[in-house]
Structure formats: C-alpha cells, structure tokens
Amino acid sequence: MVSASSEQQPYGDAFRYFPFYHVYQQPSKTSWTKIVIMLQILNTLERFHYKKLRYSPIYAALSKVLDLPPENLIKSISAVPVSKKRHVADFQLSIASVTEDSSSDCLAQDLNLQAQKLAERLKCDAVVSEISAGPGTVNFTIHRELLAKIVLQQVLKDGSEYGVKSELFSTVPRQKAVIEFSSPNIAKKFHIGHLRSTIVGNFIANLKVALGHEVIRINYLGDWGMQFGLLGVGFQRFGNKDKLKSSPLQHLFEVYVQINKAAEDENTKKLAKDFFRKLEEHDEQTLSLWKQFRDFTIEEYIRIYKRLGVHFDEYSGESFYQEKSQEVLKMLEDKGLLQKTITGTGIVDLSEKKDLSSFSTVMRSDGTSLYITRDLAAAIDRMNKHSWDTMIYVTDKSQSNHFQHLFQILKLMGYDWAERCQHVSFGLVQGMKTRRGEVIFLEDVLNEVRSRMLQNMASAKTTKETEDPMETAEKVGLAALIIQDFRGLLSSDYQFSWDRALQSRGDTGVFLQYTHARLHSLERMHGNEHLTDVNVACLQEPDAISVLQHLLRYDEVLYRSSQDLQPKHIVSYLLTLSHLAAVAHKTLPVKGSAPELAQARLCLFQAARSVLANGMKLLGITPVTQM
Structure with a gap:
C-alpha cells in the first residue's frame, strides 16, 4: 500500500x-x-x-x-x-x-x-x-487484480445495498421525511402536468428509503375549494347519475368543461359560491355529492398509480383541514398577524418594514379558507402527527411563491421547524402530443408509449419472445418517459420528443432496459458463478478496467443526488455504465472463452447488471429481463 x-x-x-x-x-x-x-x-x-x-x-x-x-x-x-x-x-x-x-x-x-x-x-x-x-x-x-477483487466482491456481496453503505453517508443522520407529491385534483382526470410531480416525488422517496431514512409518502389531493362549488352546480345542471357510475372521471370532466363556459354568468358564480359555502357548513346533501366525486376519483387514481409503480402511505387532502384552517386563522388573529382589508379579506403582512409591500391573503371576505390556509393547517398537523425531521413539497415552479409565503407565515407563527421545509420545484413539459393531438391526460400518454413500444418491439430483429409483451412494453415505455424527464435539471422546462425518447440506442430509457435485459440473458445462458471460483487476474483488458473503475463511483453519485435531490446524476451514471457494459460485451466474450476467463467476465457483467438494476429502481424504473 x-x-x-x-x-x-x-x-x-x-x-x-x-x-x-x-x-x-x-x-x-x-x-x-x-x-x-x-x-x-x-x-x-x-x-x-x-x-x-x-x-x-x-x-x-x-x-x-x-x-x-x-x-x-x-x-x-x-x-x-x-x-x-x-x-x-x-x-x-x-x-x-x-x-x-x-x-x-x-x-x-x-x-x-x-x-x-x-x-x-x-x-x-x-x-x-x-x-x-x-x-x-x-x-x-x-493493482489491477486487487481492484477487480475488491469491487466485484463488494458489489455482489452487498447486492441492493451496494453504494449506500459508503462511509460518505456515515455522518449523515437518519431522518424521518414527509414527502408530499403528485397531489392531483379530485373530480378531474389525472392531468399530464402531475406526471413530473409523481415521478420526481417517487424518486426522492426511493432514494431516501435506500439510504436508511424513514419516509412517509403523502398524496395531498385537491379535494376542496371554490372549484367544487362550480363542479357541484355543473353536475346539478348537466350531470347524469348513470354516466357518473359508468365513467365517472370522463363524465365529471365533461361537466366541468360545460359549467366553465357558463361561469361568466354572475348568477352561476353566485350559485357556485353558495354550493361551496354549504360544503363548508357540512350540508348533508352537498357533502354526499362531493363524497361521490372524491371516492370515484381516488379509485381511478389508484389504478393509474399502479401502472406507474407508485404507492402512497397516506391519502390526505384539503378537505381534511377545512375545520383546522379556521383554527389557524384564530391563531393568526391571536398573534396579531391577521389583518383585514377594506373588502373584508384576511391578509398576513410579510414585508420586512411591515408596510404591506409583500403580503399573503389567507381568508376570503366571507370567512372561508384558502389554499394556503389549508396548507398551513396541514403542515402543523403533520408535525404533530409524525414529528418529522424534514418535509418536502414536490410541485411545479409556478408555486414557488406560494411555498415561500407558506414557510414565512409558519416562521412568523413561531414554528422554527419551518426552516426544515423544502420545496423541490420542476419545469414544464412542452410538446407532448399523441397521434390524436395535444395530450391532456396522463393515461393517454401511458397508452401511447405502450402502443409505440409494442410496435417497435414487433419490428426489431433483436426482440425476444416475452411472456407478457404488453407488460414489457409498459415497463420499457415508462423507462423512456422517466429518463427523458430526468436527464436535465428538474427546474428546467424541456421539449418532449417521442422519437428521441423511444430510441433503442443512445442515452434513453429504452437503452437502459435493453442493456439490463441483455446482461440478464448472459447470466441465464451461462449460469451464476460464485466469486470464490473466479480468478479475477484474468480481467486485465482496458474495457474490463473501465467498467470496474465506473462501479467505484456509484456511492459518490448517490451522495451527490442525496444532497441536491436531482436525479440527473444517477441517470448520467447509469447511461455511462450501460455504454461501457455494451462495449465490454462485444470485446470480452463469455461464450467460446477459456472457462477461467469466461467465469471472470461473467462475474464482471453480473456486477454491472446488479448496479444498473439498483439505480434504475431508485429512479422508479422496473428493470425488464427480456425484450
């Protein structure tokens, strides 16, 4: 040494x-x-x-x-x-x-x-x-033999924990993290705009769990607010109970579109306000209709989350906090933070000089709560319930101002833990269209990517017969969406391209899946050898050394992503690993080589596949074994 x-x-x-x-x-x-x-x-x-x-x-x-x-x-x-x-x-x-x-x-x-x-x-x-x-x-x-022995032994010994046991994380305390993500609106079909929140939040949760943190995944549904007053009036005017039972989300979407066209009418606006006021007053008939909207929608969402490979520990929503939001308003008033405007709305002054140059509206003139009021109540309730160390909100960057105000108000209320709240923002996806035109709903995207992948698999000469082509196409298609989304900074907008996303070569999710399937096939054909039987002195070729050197860096990449919560570091690492493995697969054949050399190379490819699978799972991708 x-x-x-x-x-x-x-x-x-x-x-x-x-x-x-x-x-x-x-x-x-x-x-x-x-x-x-x-x-x-x-x-x-x-x-x-x-x-x-x-x-x-x-x-x-x-x-x-x-x-x-x-x-x-x-x-x-x-x-x-x-x-x-x-x-x-x-x-x-x-x-x-x-x-x-x-x-x-x-x-x-x-x-x-x-x-x-x-x-x-x-x-x-x-x-x-x-x-x-x-x-x-x-x-x-x-020394090359020592390098190969150490790396291969540890990768195969640690398995899914390879990299996360690194001493780089030895000084990082294990924490309890609450992560709020996805958060679609009830009574509306899952909009494509919620895709990024869902996959980004899932990645952050996966990474934290892998590093030993306790994670609570919360889906904070948009299930309250004035839009339900509008939807309620719309259903009373255009709704059909049979259609609600047979195709709830589609029918509610149609109703919402119709009532929005009529919303310019002052009488319609008044009726919508009256409907929402009845909701806040717990009118039995109004609440019953709202509950039907909510139950049907959650049932549909759970089915879509299953396709995405995403789960939640808690389904929450704004409706949970409509009463507690009144308690928050009382607290603000008691602390001298709530001010009334001439029109009767309630505001909190956020300016340094207390000159109202910056303020946040927390109450309507009729005394009903707003989105931020319910968010304040939710944050306080989650701390009381979970005693978390950090709370992360994953939404698009247009809500940055909202969360800045939220954290400021919590601090003014005396909650020092507001310093441990974090908003992870992301940009917009542009140009996402199906063959039928502009995309509105996520399920249309999932169906489209699955359909395109099935076509590509059917026409490719290298495609193997799979037990369930539809499921394989779904997993590969989702990988294509995730990798294209995660390649750059989350805060950046990006232009979506079907052709670029679905390329089988290059820096794509399809290439990651293809590489994993190819390496898995190699193991299946030649069997898995125990490390004790392998003479790693055989691994002297430059392409073998490059793979080993790259495997050394995995913990550093995980550490970097854990610090800034950006998936792009892991994406870049996995793409490089796939390219290095693809080159080595060509230049370092297993078949036809001497037994000792074949075993050593097989061990190398097994290690590469293991780390590739680990990283893909963190990103929310299910590795396929055939395609």
Whole structure:
C-alpha cells in the first residue's frame, strides 16, 4: 500500500483477513505492530470494509503526511471518472480540499506544486501501483487484480445495498421525511402536468428509503375549494347519475368543461359560491355529492398509480383541514398577524418594514379558507402527527411563491421547524402530443408509449419472445418517459420528443432496459458463478478496467443526488455504465472463452447488471429481463 516514507510499510498484510489473501506473501514478524497501528487508525477490523478498504491505505499514509485524521479525507478522495480517450487513475485526492488556503486567490500553480510535492513523498507498494500528480490532484492507481477483487466482491456481496453503505453517508443522520407529491385534483382526470410531480416525488422517496431514512409518502389531493362549488352546480345542471357510475372521471370532466363556459354568468358564480359555502357548513346533501366525486376519483387514481409503480402511505387532502384552517386563522388573529382589508379579506403582512409591500391573503371576505390556509393547517398537523425531521413539497415552479409565503407565515407563527421545509420545484413539459393531438391526460400518454413500444418491439430483429409483451412494453415505455424527464435539471422546462425518447440506442430509457435485459440473458445462458471460483487476474483488458473503475463511483453519485435531490446524476451514471457494459460485451466474450476467463467476465457483467438494476429502481424504473 501507500507508504509515507522510504521504508516499505506492509499495510497490505492486513488483507490476509480477506478471502483473496492468497495472492500475497505471509507477513514477517516485524510487520504486526504496523498492522495493529493501522487497524487502530481505522477503528476496528469490521470497519475495514469496502470503502475503508478501497481508500484505507491511501488514508493512512495521507493522514500521516498531512497530519489530518483519516475521516477528514473521506470527501477529499474520489474515484476518477472513466475517460474514453486516455488511461485514468482509480482515485484522486483534491489538494484544494485539504489545503487551508483554498480560496479563489490561491493560484492553480500553487496547488499543482503542492500536488507534485505530496506525490513525491508517497511511495507505491502492494496495493498502490502508481502515484502521479495532476492539475491540483494526487492520483492513485490500484493493482489491477486487487481492484477487480475488491469491487466485484463488494458489489455482489452487498447486492441492493451496494453504494449506500459508503462511509460518505456515515455522518449523515437518519431522518424521518414527509414527502408530499403528485397531489392531483379530485373530480378531474389525472392531468399530464402531475406526471413530473409523481415521478420526481417517487424518486426522492426511493432514494431516501435506500439510504436508511424513514419516509412517509403523502398524496395531498385537491379535494376542496371554490372549484367544487362550480363542479357541484355543473353536475346539478348537466350531470347524469348513470354516466357518473359508468365513467365517472370522463363524465365529471365533461361537466366541468360545460359549467366553465357558463361561469361568466354572475348568477352561476353566485350559485357556485353558495354550493361551496354549504360544503363548508357540512350540508348533508352537498357533502354526499362531493363524497361521490372524491371516492370515484381516488379509485381511478389508484389504478393509474399502479401502472406507474407508485404507492402512497397516506391519502390526505384539503378537505381534511377545512375545520383546522379556521383554527389557524384564530391563531393568526391571536398573534396579531391577521389583518383585514377594506373588502373584508384576511391578509398576513410579510414585508420586512411591515408596510404591506409583500403580503399573503389567507381568508376570503366571507370567512372561508384558502389554499394556503389549508396548507398551513396541514403542515402543523403533520408535525404533530409524525414529528418529522424534514418535509418536502414536490410541485411545479409556478408555486414557488406560494411555498415561500407558506414557510414565512409558519416562521412568523413561531414554528422554527419551518426552516426544515423544502420545496423541490420542476419545469414544464412542452410538446407532448399523441397521434390524436395535444395530450391532456396522463393515461393517454401511458397508452401511447405502450402502443409505440409494442410496435417497435414487433419490428426489431433483436426482440425476444416475452411472456407478457404488453407488460414489457409498459415497463420499457415508462423507462423512456422517466429518463427523458430526468436527464436535465428538474427546474428546467424541456421539449418532449417521442422519437428521441423511444430510441433503442443512445442515452434513453429504452437503452437502459435493453442493456439490463441483455446482461440478464448472459447470466441465464451461462449460469451464476460464485466469486470464490473466479480468478479475477484474468480481467486485465482496458474495457474490463473501465467498467470496474465506473462501479467505484456509484456511492459518490448517490451522495451527490442525496444532497441536491436531482436525479440527473444517477441517470448520467447509469447511461455511462450501460455504454461501457455494451462495449465490454462485444470485446470480452463469455461464450467460446477459456472457462477461467469466461467465469471472470461473467462475474464482471453480473456486477454491472446488479448496479444498473439498483439505480434504475431508485429512479422508479422496473428493470425488464427480456425484450
């Protein structure tokens, strides 16, 4: 391993505790003291696991030279991204991250000089085969056989937990997170605009669960408000009970369109207000009709969520808080925060100078609640009920101002936990059309992508016979939608393209699914070999090394996504992994190779497929095994 002096320190002897020790010599008597010292630095032998193992020799030497605790180096050493153009090292230390003077006025040449000096003080040994200085970095290359053994052993041992056990997460506290997402409007068909909220919220929930957090997924339905006054009047005027039973959402949508055309009439507006007021007063007949709308709609939504592979722990809604919102208004009044305008509406002054230059309306002139009032009640109720550590709202960016006001009012009310509320916003999807024209409803999109994938699968020469082509097309089609959506920043609008999304080659969800199915087929054809039977010394080819190096980076990608809640990091990683695996599949054949070589390559492809499947599941994609 790496040594901080001219004396060769046999830290590599610590590897005798692992199954692959047979590639090393027995330690001499004089080396035990140094091994014990190293293990003390690393705390216990149990902690000397993949991440400790992959960095520990480097940590130990650098800790000595830089006079820093090994744990301080965890985020300073990273795996080097794979490059098609040149050979790269396995790990690199960023000099700026361990230098006190890492400000912008610290010249790059100073960092380069420090990197050069540090590289000269470190020596190669049984683990590190090469040390070099780069632009502001010190680069380390691990002996190839050792690299392959460590990576493949850990990927296949950890399975679905590979990467999430990384010491990068050791200082991240396990938390309880409430995530509100999807949140469509009752009595309306699932609008395409809610697709992004649904898949983004599902990704965030999946990621947090994988990292050991407790997650409560809440679907906060738009099931209250003045629109129900309008819908109620519309149903009384245009509704049909038989159609409501046979095709509830379609019929309610038609009714809503009709009544909206008549809504310019003042009498219609008055009737709608009266209907909603009766709802707030719990009029029995009005509530009964509203409950029918709600029950029929939720039943339909659950069916669509099943197609998306999404579930919720709690179905909530604005209606749950219409009474509690009155309590919130009373609290605002008691705290001197509620002000009345000339017209009788209730507002909260949010301006710093208290000059009403910024305010939020929280009450109508007739005393009824508003969307933000019910959101205030919901936030307070969730804290009382769940005692969460963080609460995340996933909606489009047009609601950024709403959530800014919501969090400000909560702070003014004395709730310090408002600092732990977060709005994850996203942009709009543009140009999503089916063959019949502009898309309004999500189910039309799901049907369209499934139909197009079935056509593509039927015409492709490489398509295998599957047990359920419809289900396969659905899973691959959903992957196509998710990857196109997640490739860029969530806050950006993007132009949707069916042709681009459904390409079988290139950076698409279809390509991810195809790669996973192909690797799974390879395993099925040749069987799964135990790691103990594999001679990884066979894996010396550049294409094999590239896959191994890329697998090293998975935990860092997970960490980055966990910090900014952006799926694009994982998407980019998986696409690169798929391309590297595709190249290796061509250049490193299993069939026809010598048994020892075939087993080693099969082990490599099995590891790649395992990590690919893990990442896809985090994104909300169900990997297919045939297509």
